[in-house]
Amino acid sequence: MKTKNKLVLALALLAAVLVVPALIGSSYIHSIIITICIYSIFAISYDLLLGYTGIVSFGHTVYFGVAAYVVAFTTVKLHWPFLAAVGMVIVVCVAISFIFSLVTLRTKNVYFSMVTMAIGQLFYVMSTKLYAITGGDDGLPGVKSIFPNKTVFYIAAVLILVCVYLFSKRLVNSPAGRVLQGVKENDARIGMLGYNTFKFKSIVIQISGLLAGLAGILYVNLNGIATPSILNSSMTLQILFMVILGGVGTLHGPVIGAAIMQIASIVLSGFTTRWMLIFGIGFVVVMLFFPKGVAGVFDRFSQPNQLRKE
Amino acid sequence: MKSAMKKSYRYIALVLAILMIGALALAGCNKSEPAAGSSAAPAAGSSEAAEEPEVTGPPIKIGLLNETSGAYEQWGKMELQGFFSGLYYATDGTMAIDGRPLEVIVEDTTCDVGVGVQKATKLLEDDKVDILSGTCISSIALAVMDMAAEKGVPYVINCAASDDITGANFNEYTFRTGRNLTMAAEAGLGFLNEDEIEGTTWVVLAPDYAGGRSGGESLGAGVEARGGKVLDYIYPPMDCTDFTSYIQKIKSLNPDYLCAAIVGNNFIVKFPQQLKELGALDNGMQYVTSIADFDFLKTVGEAGIGQIGEALYHYNCWDTPANDALIQIHQELYNGEYPDFWAGESFVGAQAIVLGIQKAGGTDGQAFIKALEGLEFESVKGTYIIRAEDHQALQPMAVGRIISDGNGGATVEAAAIIPLEGMTFPVTAPGRA
Amino acid sequence: MSEEVLRVQNLKKSFGGIRVLEDVDFSLRKGEFKTIIGPNGAGKTTIYNIVSGVMKPTSGKIFCKGQDITGLPPYKIANLGLSRSFQITNLFPDLTVLENVRIAAQAKGKDSLKILLDYKHFKNYFETANKILTMVHLTGKEDLLAKDLSHAEKRKLEMGILLAMGGDILLFDEPTAGLSAEEVPELFKIIEEIKDTKEKSILLIEHKINIILGISDTIAVLQNGVLIGDDTPEKIQQNQAVQDAYFGGGAVLG
Numbered sequence: 001m002k003t004k005n006k007l008v009l010a011l012a013l014l015a016a017v018l019v020v021p022a023l024i025g026s027s028y029i030h031s032i033i034i035t036i037c038i039y040s041i042f043a044i045s046y047d048l049l050l051g052y053t054g055i056v057s058f059g060h061t062v063y064f065g066v067a068a069y070v071v072a073f074t075t076v077k078l079h080w081p082f083l084a085a086v087g088m089v090i091v092v093c094v095a096i097s098f099i100f101s102l103v104t105l106r107t108k109n110v111y112f113s114m115v116t117m118a119i120g121q122l123f124y125v126m127s128t129k130l131y132a133i134t135g136g137d138d139g140l141p142g143v144k145s146i147f148p149n150k151t152v153f154y155i156a157a158v159l160i161l162v163c164v165y166l167f168s169k170r171l172v173n174s175p176a177g178r179v180l181q182g183v184k185e186n187d188a189r190i191g192m193l194g195y196n197t198f199k200f201k202s203i204v205i206q207i208s209g210l211l212a213g214l215a216g217i218l219y220v221n222l223n224g225i226a227t228p229s230i231l232n233s234s235m236t237l238q239i240l241f242m243v244i245l246g247g248v249g250t251l252h253g254p255v256i257g258a259a260i261m262q263i264a265s266i267v268l269s270g271f272t273t274r275w276m277l278i279f280g281i282g283f284v285v286v287m288l289f290f291p292k293g294v295a296g297v298f299d300r301f302s303q304p305n306q307l308r309k310e
Numbered sequence: 311m312k313s314a315m316k317k318s319y320r321y322i323a324l325v326l327a328i329l330m331i332g333a334l335a336l337a338g339c340n341k342s343e344p345a346a347g348s349s350a351a352p353a354a355g356s357s358e359a360a361e362e363p364e365v366t367g368p369p370i371k372i373g374l375l376n377e378t379s380g381a382y383e384q385w386g387k388m389e390l391q392g393f394f395s396g397l398y399y400a401t402d403g404t405m406a407i408d409g410r411p412l413e414v415i416v417e418d419t420t421c422d423v424g425v426g427v428q429k430a431t432k433l434l435e436d437d438k439v440d441i442l443s444g445t446c447i448s449s450i451a452l453a454v455m456d457m458a459a460e461k462g463v464p465y466v467i468n469c470a471a472s473d474d475i476t477g478a479n480f481n482e483y484t485f486r487t488g489r490n491l492t493m494a495a496e497a498g499l500g501f502l503n504e505d506e507i508e509g510t511t512w513v514v515l516a517p518d519y520a521g522g523r524s525g526g527e528s529l530g531a532g533v534e535a536r537g538g539k540v541l542d543y544i545y546p547p548m549d550c551t552d553f554t555s556y557i558q559k560i561k562s563l564n565p566d567y568l569c570a571a572i573v574g575n576n577f578i579v580k581f582p583q584q585l586k587e588l589g590a591l592d593n594g595m596q597y598v599t600s601i602a603d604f605d606f607l608k609t610v611g612e613a614g615i616g617q618i619g620e621a622l623y624h625y626n627c628w629d630t631p632a633n634d635a636l637i638q639i640h641q642e643l644y645n646g647e648y649p650d651f652w653a654g655e656s657f658v659g660a661q662a663i664v665l666g667i668q669k670a671g672g673t674d675g676q677a678f679i680k681a682l683e684g685l686e687f688e689s690v691k692g693t694y695i696i697r698a699e700d701h702q703a704l705q706p707m708a709v710g711r712i713i714s715d716g717n718g719g720a721t722v723e724a725a726a727i728i729p730l731e732g733m734t735f736p737v738t739a740p741g742r743a
Numbered sequence: 744m745s746e747e748v749l750r751v752q753n754l755k756k757s758f759g760g761i762r763v764l765e766d767v768d769f770s771l772r773k774g775e776f777k778t779i780i781g782p783n784g785a786g787k788t789t790i791y792n793i794v795s796g797v798m799k800p801t802s803g804k805i806f807c808k809g810q811d812i813t814g815l816p817p818y819k820i821a822n823l824g825l826s827r828s829f830q831i832t833n834l835f836p837d838l839t840v841l842e843n844v845r846i847a848a849q850a851k852g853k854d855s856l857k858i859l860l861d862y863k864h865f866k867n868y869f870e871t872a873n874k875i876l877t878m879v880h881l882t883g884k885e886d887l888l889a890k891d892l893s894h895a896e897k898r899k900l901e902m903g904i905l906l907a908m909g910g911d912i913l914l915f916d917e918p919t920a921g922l923s924a925e926e927v928p929e930l931f932k933i934i935e936e937i938k939d940t941k942e943k944s945i946l947l948i949e950h951k952i953n954i955i956l957g958i959s960d961t962i963a964v965l966q967n968g969v970l971i972g973d974d975t976p977e978k979i980q981q982n983q984a985v986q987d988a989y990f991g992g993g994a995v996l997g
Contacts, residue, residue, distance in 0.1 A: 027435035031428050131524065138472045139423070141452035141479055150435075175849055175865060176858045182846050185835035192795060193908055194821035194850035203858070223427045225453035265425070269379060269418050276379070 017158055021151045030150045031222065032266060036259045037157040038218045041164050043242045043254030045211035050240075051249030052172050053204050054184030056113045057100065058236055059120030063093050063209045065231035066123065067216030072140035072226040073133065082146050089213050097209040101202040117233060124231040139227030143220050157218060161255070164211060168251050171207065180204055245283060247295025256294045366409030370673055372397075372663065373415050373433030375444035375454065380421030384605065385446045385652055389469050390416065392653025393443065395639045396660025399632070407667050415439060419450055426450035427457070434461045440673035441466065441663050446652060448472035452479055459483040462675045464666075464682075468659030469652045473738065476702035480739030483675065485682055485701040487662050487694070488655040489622065492735045495528045497620040497707035498569070498600055499536065501726040508537035513560050515581075516571040518545040525571030533569070541565050548574060553581050557588050560595075570599040578606060583613040591616070601710045603651035607720045614712040614720050621710030623654025623690070627724040628708070632657075632689045658689045658703070662696065693730055700739040704730050745773040747806070748912050748944045749794070749825070754803035756789055756968075763789050764968040767803070771912070771944055778947045778955040781965035787948045788830055790965075791914055795827045796820040807912070821850070827914035828905040830948070832897045836890035840881055843889050843900055845872040847907035872907060879903040879933055895926045902933060913937070915947045927951065934958070956980075 021030060042064055049055040067089045074080040074088055103115050127134045134140060147153035171177050179200050182190035191197045220226050229235070238261070246257025264282070268275030290296050374393060377386030397405060397412060405412045415437050417429035426445060433439045434457060442458050442465040445451050451470035458465035459481040467475060467486040471494065476486050489497075499507065512533050516526035523545060530540045541563045546556050560568060568590075572578055585591055601607075601621040607614070621627055625637050625648050636657050640649040649657070665687055670677035683698040691706045711725040737743040749771040756764040764786045771777055779787050792798040794805055796817035804813045807823050835843050848871040849855055849862075863869075876882055879899040884892070889900060902918055915934065919927045931954055937943055938958065949955050955962065955976075962979045964972040972985040979985055 025436075026432075028428065028432035031431045035424060035428065129523075135474075136524070137449070138452060138474060139449040141449070141474075142456060170861065171858050173861050173863075174858045175854045175860070175862045176856055178842070178846055178849065178862050179855055181838065182835055185838055186833065188797075189833050189835065189904075190846070192797070192817045192821055192827070193847050193904070194818050195855065196816075196818050199856075203856075207858075219424070223424055223453055224456050225423060225427075225449060227423050227449045229423060229449075265420070266428075269420055274379075 014158070014162065018155060021154050027150050030154045032262060034150075034154055034157045034218075034222055036255075036262050037161040038215050038222065039239070039242060039258035039262065040161050040255040041218070042212055042215035043239050043246070043258050044164055044168050044251055045208040045215065046239050047243050047248060047251060047254045048168060048171070048180075048204055048208045048211075050243060051251075051253075052177065052184060053180040053201065054187070055104065055201065055205070056109075058113050058117035058233060059100070059123075060116075060208075060212060060239065061231060061233070061235040062096055062120050062123045063212035064216040064219065064235065065127070065226070065228075066092055066096065067213035068220035068226035068230060069127065069134060069140060071217055071220045072143050075144070076140060076142040086217060089217060090210065093209045093213040094206060097202070097206040100209070101198070101205050104201050104205070105198055117236075120231070120233055120236060124228060124233070127228040127231050134226075134228075137228060139225050141225040143224045143226070145221045145224070147221065153222070160214070160218070164214070165251060165255070168211075172251070176200060176203065241283065245286060245293055247293030250293075250295045253293050253295035260294065364409065365406070365411060369411045369413040370407060370441075370667065371413045371415060371437060371439040373417065373430075373437060373439035373442045373444075375419050375426060375429060375433070375442070375450065376416050377421050377446055378416070378418035380419075382421050382446055384603070385469070386418075388603070388650050388652035389444060389446060389656045391640060391644050391647070392636070392649055392656035393468065393660045395636055395643060395649065395653065396657035397664065398639050398643070399635050399657070400661040400664035407664060408671075419445055419447065421447060423447075423449050423453055427453050430454040430457055434458060434463055439463065441667070441678070443468060443659055443663065444656075445470055448475065451475055455479065455481060455484040464675055464678045466659050466663050466666075468656040476700040477738035478740065480700055480742060482679055482701070485662070485696060485703075487659040487696070487703040488652075489705065489707065490702060490735075491528075493707060493733060494600065494620050494622070495532055496733075496735065497709060497728055498529065498598065499532050500620075500707065500728040500732065501598075501618060501709035502536075507533065510538045510567060511563075511565040512538050512540050512567045512569055513542050513544060513563055513565045514540055514569050514571075515544045515546070515556070515560075517548045517550075517574055517577055522548075522571055522573065529569050529571055538567075546577075549576065551576050551580055553584050554588065557584055557590050561588070561590050561593075564593060565595060567596050567598055570597070572599050575609060578610050579613060582610065582617065586613065601712060601722055604648075607712070607722070610712070611720055612714065612718065615714055617712045618709065618725050621708045621722055621724075623649075623651055624708070624710055624722040625649055625654070626722055627710055627727075628654075628691055630688070630690060630692055632661075633691070636690055654690050658691075658694065658705075661689055662687070662694075662703070695730065697737070699737040699742045704733045706730050707733070745775075746809075747771065748773050748808055749946070750806040751790065751794065752804045752806065754790070754793065754805070755801045756786070756793060756798070757801045762968060764793075764800075767965070767968070767970050769963055769970060769973050771946055773944055774941060775960045776938055776945045776947070776958060777961045777963060778949055778959040779963045779965055780949065780952070780955065785965040786968040787965055788916055791827055791916055791948070794820075795825065795914065821908065821910065824910040825912040825914070826905055826908040826910035828901050828916055828918060830916040830920050832894075832901055834889040834897060834900055834904070837888055839885060840887050840889055840892070840900055841869075841872055841876065841885035844875050844903045844907045845869060847904045848872050848875070848909065851909040871909075875903045875907045878906065878936070880929065894921050895923075895930075898922060898930060899933075902930070906937070911942065912944045913946070915945065915949075917948050917950065919949070919951065927954075931958075 046060050049057055070089050070092055071085045074085040075082060100116065103112060107115050128137055145153065147156060179190065179195050183197055183200060187197060242257035242261050243254045245260060246255065247253025264279055265275065268278055376390050377383055401407060415433060417433055419426035419429055433442060442463050446469040448470045451467050452474060455465050455475065463483065465484045467488065469488050471488060471491050473490045473492050475484065476490065514526045514530045516522035526543055530543060533540055544556050544559065546553060582597065585597065591597065597617050598619050599617055600619045625633065636649050640647060640653065662682065665685065666678050666681045667673055669681035682696050685696045687694055695704045697704055707728045708724050709726040710722040712720050713723050715721040747770045751767055751769050754764055754767040767790060781787055793800050796815050799814050804811060807825055812820050845868050848868045854865055876885060879902050881896065881899055881903060884896065892900060898918060905913060919930050922930065935958060938945060959976055961974060962976055963970060964979065964985050972979050972982045
């Protein structure tokens with residue numbers, strides 16, 4: 001698709017989404033779209049690792065969940081102002097990124113994935129056991145949204161998603177982003193060209209961690225509670241599905257995947273209680289026929305020989 | 311040639327998948343449970359009801375958050391069926407209050423907090439329900455209760471059991487008619503008087519995970535508070551199938567009571583089986599553990615006979631008019647099924663909602679609150695009082711004993727009933743004591 | 744006598760109990776063209792792996808431009824100007840031909856950590872890449888994916904990446920591996936042109952004796968991990984040990 005047409009389509013879509021609150025008064029629809037924005041940001045952050053740097057982390061939801069818990073704990077139990085809570089989230093995400101970066105140094109491939117999963121589960125177990133700090137299985141409720149009403153939240157969520165998308169797009173097309181793609185294509189060779197790959201991996205892990213933390217902050221603002229379920233490995237797998245279903249390595253793919261999964265679960269659960277099974281089958285079918293995900297479907301129609309140019 | 315064959319396999323797979331999806335969707339639509347989002351109330355009007363009353367006002371909308379799908383869907387079904395039975399009972403079968411028909415909107419939480427909050431948003435802001443109710447999952451209840459309070463909508467919780475709901479997280483719009491975890495723990499030991507526990511020896515056992523350990527610790531604390539002595543805490547791993555070494559240890563300690571906070575098939579079935587096989591109960595040691603739903607009884611079967619412990623609700627434990635009505639109505643509405651576990655609590659919640667609206671003369675939030683605070687009424691387990699300080703319903707609690715049902719299976723009888731006066735747990739809602 | 748740009752000193756390498764390199768000792772002077780020959784399995788690629796930092800020697804030292812680089816990570820050695828190509832093609836398969844070379848060129852610059860600027864903004868790397876592609880006769884194929892090239896084109900791209908790195912010490916590892924008799928001269932011509940610029944010091948691993956005799960300043964002969972000769976082509980041809988081992992005793996080519 002020509003760049004100009006792409007731009008027009010994107011702007012039209014953005015306008016349509018922003019106009020929704022004026023046309024449709026349903027708070028329910030608003031909260032669904034806010035949720036899609038939140039998971040889109042989360043999924044984009046994951047795609048930066050998976051689709052562009054080739055890092056397969058099974059602990060990525062740690063940032064998302066810990067951010068939610070940090071906001072809940074500092075604002076509800078310690079009565080900190082919201083900005084201070086955000087500052088703490090940044091500090092914690094940077095610290096966690098540091099840990100994951102060290103893991104990339106020491107392990108490769110399957111072992112890396114296993115270690116990241118272990119780290120993720122460690123945080124999950126801590127959230128259920130450290131009852132005094134985390135509220136255990138019940139979670140930490142009582143978070144008040146900083147947005148005065150749903151409509152403001154809605155617009156903010158959409159605009160934040162747009163900013164995250166544009167930033168990520170620029171990142172992957174920057175000189176550093178090209179190096180990351182080289183890491184994905186041939187980690188050994190890109191190092192031999194003279195690049196300190198550890199430094200580059202650390203940078204993308206930091207950025208992706210902060211973005212996932214941002215998603216976590218928005219999540220706890222919307223739902224008012226942080227629970228162990230968002231630290232469970234099933235959450236990381238959900239994000240993985242969203243990215244792959246939508247189209248890994250495309251940035252807009254994760255957004256599509258997030259939207260599809262949200263809408264499918266809501267629409268399907270309205271018809272039948274077996275919706276999860278149906279969704280699973282649907283996922284397998286899509287993967288059989290469109291291995292590049294939904295984004296790959298559109299690419300196929302617009303350009304017969306899709307070359308990885310950007 | 312090869313790729314052409316692969317392609318045709320793919321198309322066959324696609325067709326099969328579509329057929330499967332279609333079949334499942336159709337099957338799902340034919341389920342007897344009401345699908346989420348429906349306003350279905352079972353038919354108002356049966357042989358019991360008076361003739362249809364005339365409609366004199368707008369419908370009263372009640373929103374019910376329900377675990378219709380997901381890991382806890384069995385519990386969701388119990389809550390839903392008990393709730394409708396309770397509405398039916400409290401409105402004398404008319405499903406209307408003072409001429410205003412009841413419209414119940416059921417939304418599926420899918421056992422997920424995020425979805426639960428979304429559906430609550432729908433019920434509170436789009437459907438604008440007058441009263442909100444439901445969910446068995448405490449984290450969903452904790453998140454939703456803040457939202458309901460913000461909108462000034464009363465929220466009556468039937469099942470979710472976290473103490474914080476009427477404790478640390480209290481707000482005036484939230485009520486809970488079900489029992490909380492502290493009440494459950496107290497009842498677990500309540501079959502013995504204080505002097506009976508004094509001086510006795512106990513061993514506490516639970517599976518080794520967060521919930522198990524905390525459950526075990528509360529049990530132990532309860533014992534020691536009553537003057538008993540805990541000889542040991544034993545935490546076998548969750549996936550343990552051979553408890554021999556642990557049972558030998560218990561036998562060597564020879565306590566008067568073995569108290570367990572148990573979950574999981576191995577613990578529910580294999581452990582008591584092996585207890586019997588190894589003769590651990592031969593010395594008169596009593597096995598104490600909470601008694602759950604029909605599934606639990608079916609699973610534990612004959613191996614469970616003799617077990618004693620807190621029984622949240624079993625229809626056989628109560629001899630009250632309301633319980634008889636619950637059984638009868640539930641069987642009429644739901645193909646002869648007996649009410650199970652949570653149904654005994656959601657029936658009460660539905661009844662309280664109706665009584666509150668009647669007493670308040672409408673659905674105004676503040677009037678409803680005033681009507682429920684201190685309300686004393688008769689329901690499934692006898693007399694209930696909704697405590698004004700923390701909106702927690704005080705109620706009798708049953709200690710059940712598993713007995714043979716005469717057919718090779720298990721049922722429950724009441725070993726002891728702790729009367730309402732025996733509920734002594736303190737008010738922990740901030741500023742309300 | 745020009746300075747040494749590369750010195751391999753008493754290099755030993757064992758894998759487990761197997762001795763792969765035994766006391767290998769040689770140097771490369773600035774502007775020199777040295778070819779390493781030897782039968783397969785002699786250890787030639789292992790020398791490259793150690794020199795470029797991919798492996799550590801069991802003992803011995805490597806000096807590059809006077810600096811001890813033994814045990815340094817590959818990226819640091821590359822930044823000193825030492826770059827190598829691979830016998831088995833080692834490209835970036837899903838990137839375009841142009842990008843394969845451009846990313847190599849970018850490594851030399853100071854712009855790689857920039858995350859907020861579009862990479863197309865930095866035209867100099869594109870210019871370098873296009874120049875290199877012309878040198879290795881791959882113009883017109885910029886937009887193809889590396890994985891879709893023919894084998895000969897892949898070998899040229901392999902060379903292009905090496906050149907784009909802009910190093911002054913070039914290590915070629917059997918650049919003509921797998922090429923047909925018609926394709927070899929084209930590739931060798933590129934190497935000759937590089938030599939003629941007199942800007943690079945070159946190490947070459949090759950098998951095709953005829954060609955290397957003409958182009959090399961010195962030839963090092965490796966057999967079973969031992970350097971059995973390191974001299975001018977004329978002297979090497981007369982070396983008895985080399986003749987017995989490598990040329991099969993007797994036959995002198997010239």
